[in-house]
Amino acid sequence: MEHIDKVIGTFEKTDEAPSVDSTRVSRAVISRLPRYHRYLRMLIEEGCLRISSSELSRRMNVTASQIRQDLNCFGGFGQQGYGYNVKYLYGKISELLGVNEGYRMVIIGAGNLGRALAGTHMFERRGIERVCMFDNDPAVVGQVMFGLQVYHIDRLEEICLAEGVDFAVMTTPREVAPAIAERLSALGIKGILNFANTELAVTRPDIIVENVHLSDPLMKFCYDLKHKKV
Amino acid sequence: MEHIDKVIGTFEKTDEAPSVDSTRVSRAVISRLPRYHRYLRMLIEEGCLRISSSELSRRMNVTASQIRQDLNCFGGFGQQGYGYNVKYLYGKISELLGVNEGYRMVIIGAGNLGRALAGTHMFERRGIERVCMFDNDPAVVGQVMFGLQVYHIDRLEEICLAEGVDFAVMTTPREVAPAIAERLSALGIKGILNFANTELAVTRPDIIVENVHLSDPLMKFCYDLKHKKV
Structure with a gap:
């Protein structure tokens, strides 16, 4: 012993x-x-x-x-x-893995998925600071969700620069994601973790984009359901 | 040509x-x-x-x-x-992959994540029929979300058996997920797609459990942020 x-x-x-x-x-x-x-x-x-x-x-x-x-x-x-x-x-x-690097991030989109992610502990557990959320819906702008202030998307550049934001978590509808990604890219953000169910690509090659597709595990699951040996 | x-x-x-x-x-x-x-x-x-x-x-x-x-x-x-x-x-x-097999599924948990999943097209696009949702919160039980009726979790067995449900999508807090998984297992459901941020295991070996961890892509992303060559 x-x-x-x-x-x-x-x-x-x-x-x-x-x-x-x-x-x-x-x-x-x-x-x-x-x-x-x-x-x-x-x-x-x-x-x-x-x-x-x-x-x-x-x-x-x-x-x-x-x-x-x-x-x-x-x-x-x-x-x-x-x-x-x-x-x-x-x-x-x-x-x-780059855990506990003290990254600062914002969540784009304060809908159900944005709120679900804001409500998890997965960011703080990895030493990531959640700065705020952005949306364009007057019904949610100005609210505080899980401790995060929701700002209008028009203030994206102003707030990201002032707060020294490292990356954004994208939870918008897929149609608006590319335009917001280009705005984030232009202001020199380091990366985008994209949950908008689209293959996001930005023009600047130095920006890390990780596209997450919730349907991928669903399809692996369906494969296992179909082929399970019972 | x-x-x-x-x-x-x-x-x-x-x-x-x-x-x-x-x-x-x-x-x-x-x-x-x-x-x-x-x-x-x-x-x-x-x-x-x-x-x-x-x-x-x-x-x-x-x-x-x-x-x-x-x-x-x-x-x-x-x-x-x-x-x-x-x-x-x-x-x-x-x-x-078992797409278009006509599986019928329910969503357990009508919180933000449950709603986010209910609001996507990922199930219907793969020929999966969304039957209903379950929750224990009186504030949401009885409501209709994205076309899905929210029933009290007490009615899980009754409705799953009556509706011939094939699998469940778990979006509850991690603490309650194992007990509900055992109830689903006991009523002979084919599988559980688990978003409850825990490694769910059921006692019956014939039930497919796919554990989805939203933090896994986050960590891969953090790795790329830390090691990017710019």
Whole structure:
């Protein structure tokens, strides 16, 4: 027990450990990291300090060899048989994923989806500060939703510049999203997380656009429904 | 031109073409199919009948060889140089994904996220019938939202059985999701599409659970923000 504590103690000093070289991590691994991050968070909440690749494999329903391959570059494992140091690995993955960078964001659209996102803890849990919301509907402009002031979309440039906004979460109808994206692009925002159900593209190549399609998991689900073996 | 029409004519008879053997398609390909499905739909809306793997590659920002590998098992390509028959491929992928199977679904939770999902066209576009919504809040029970009646959650079993519901979309707070999932499981529903931000698991192994985490694309986005080269 004493020995294990010593090992954990060593690995918890993440500040002193060398940074993970992001160029050595493939896109495929990156795309799987958010899921590892979620599971590691759950383990921390359960008070679990160490986990073997086989136990993590059972929980996450992926093979242990996949897990070892994916997490190889992160270190955080002591001697053979001790498993992964959960907090160390969580810290390393957080750092690589850009969690806790202190990004400041706005939500465009104060309809149902905008409110649903404003009401989650997913931003603050990742160290992201929610600045405000924008809409063009007089019925919602001026209201406060989940602690966020709703401003008229006409004030987008003024407020984003004054507040030093890093990125926008787009929840408008798809028809108006491209024009707003160009306005955000023109004012030099770093990125757009787009829930407007359209493939948004901006003219400036330096702006990150992540298009989220809620119908993609629906279709994977329909595939599983159709092909399930019962 | 006449020749191309003939080729398209041949391939559009999807009813006569042999079905795609789902056991021959890997999970990795399946997970990429919804994206192909979206792009093919856009092409059809644009009136595009044929597309080369290189043009599809440019639009989707994946390599042409990846596209050829992924779509190899679907057929739908004529002679070398003619490219893919868009409608044929769309039809084949739809069939494999279980689109237009006539599934009937209910939405659990009539809060912001439930309303946001009820207000999209993503279900009807895939031939899924939205039956009704459930909630426990007296303020919303009895209302009609986006054409859907909101019933009290106490009537879940009665209405799901009477209506022959195939699956449920879970949008409740995460704390109450597991208990409702067990009720759905007990009444023999086929699956749960879970937006309740928790890893839902039901005791019956024959029930498909798809856990959707809106924070996963957020984290991929944060990674790209942090590591972008500008």
